[in-house]
Amino acid sequence: MLVLKDIHKVYGKDKKRVEALKGINLEVGKGEIFGVIGFSGAGKSTLIRCVNLLERPTSGQVLINNVDMQKLPPRHLRKERKKIGMIFQQFNLLNAKTVFKNVAMPLIIDGRPKQEIEKKVNELLSFVGLSDKAKQYPEQLSGGQKQRVGIARALATDPHILLCDEATSALDPDTTQSILELLKKVRNELGITILIITHEMNVIRDICDKVAVIDGGVIVEQGSVLDVFSEPKKEITKNFVRTILNDEIPPTIKTFIKTKHQHSDSHYMYRVLFKGASANNPLLSNIAKQFPVDVNVIHGTITELQGIPFGNLIIELQGKPEDIKQALAFIKQQEVIVKEVDIHAT
The missing domain is CATH 3.30.70.260 (ACT domain)
Structure with a gap:
């Protein structure tokens, strides 16, 4: 489904040269929820932006359904990007637009007929539990409701992959849990593959099938969540696991x-x-x-x-x-x- 092969990303030159990603290799299967966890500055945001080429890798391949994204001409790349939805930590909603218009925006930009847009948006608002909020504005919503709007908007173009950039970091624990349940619903009912980056191990525990730990632009450990939790090999992974399991003797x-x-x-x-x-x-x-x-x-x-x-x-x-x-x-x-x-x- 999604394969990253030897991805490198370098910013700047000479003394200002920064290597953000250093040979990333990941494979996400269809229908999986795959988590990438790391501390701030580890390279995880750069990694997820390389998937939809918001950041172009300096070298390496991004393959989605065996299509090399970097080799696509601009017109075909725009078409393929419609199959990749994205939700953000800070929601990225248009404050001057209603909830309905925020969700409809990708369809409006795509030139879809008005009746099709109305039908699709109403279906999505029902799916995320916000049918009664269609005419409200983002400032009238809670953080969890804003993220639900963001998820509905990301689903508007019927993506095959959903990218989540710290999607729960701005939310309280109870709201975080409700958003994670919604993301599981997205995978289970719509069959959408999800790649989520986070610094919260509880997100990995509660939603992910597989996990990769990134540190200094390098994947230091990866595997099934059960295997990584039960037998973490690297010290950074052990530290993340301890935040959940508290396995140290008092x-x-x-x-x-x-x-x-x-x-x-x-x-x-x-x-x-x-x-x-x-x-x-x-x-x-x-x-x-x-x-x-x-x-x-x-x-x-x-x-x-x-x-x-x-x-x-x-x-x-x-x-x-x-x-x-x-x-x-x-x-x-x-x-x-x-x-x-x-x-x-x-």
Whole structure:
């Protein structure tokens, strides 16, 4: 559907040369919601603007349905751009126009017949839940309602891809959730592929199928949301994941455990990650029943990723070494990820 191949974007020359993107490779499948997350200045806004060629890459290819966008003549490029909708952080609405006219603007510019415009706009306003706001002006709307207008406007030309540039950053948490639900509705009911950039990990958790982490113009990690959340490899990714999972042992508990084990070279502490159905299994209870060991839960969280339960527990196993070894072997046979935790190294 959407493929970015070795995208580079350079601004300026010589001493003023800034390389905003450094060989970006991404592939977004049809019907996916793909998130790109990064801190301010990481290059994510430049990346999304390269997709519709608002920014032309210095080198590399932007392929949409196997069409190389950069090779299209201007007339054909304008036609292809109609298949790419975009919504913005600050809504970008025309304050002097009604909600109806804001949504209708792409169709008016495209020269569509009046009856077609009226039918289409009314359908879109109903879809985003703003049928009763058609005659109002942007200043009369809340932030969430303004973004709904922006989404309706982006859908006016029946795009195949919807680009979201920090679409929820200006909204409060409750409104953010309602907009994310609307975007999922766009994908599920209209089959539109969505590429969303954000610095909010909760957006990735709640809406995305796949995620890429960008840092300094480079994609440092990417994969399914479940895989990236459960086994982040880069430190920047781990930091983002911690904002959602809070998987660090509280300092007071950490100090207590370190004191407890200060005269021991070995201890039996593990991080156990549960995905999907395994989150419903009574694993800890089964360990305590089957093996002569005590199970102490040090820290734990559970959340949901795209409707799939995901749990993160730090446990301590107490008992004889041979019993601990058998219990650990049992844990590893289950559908979980197990990692040893070195409390002295943290």
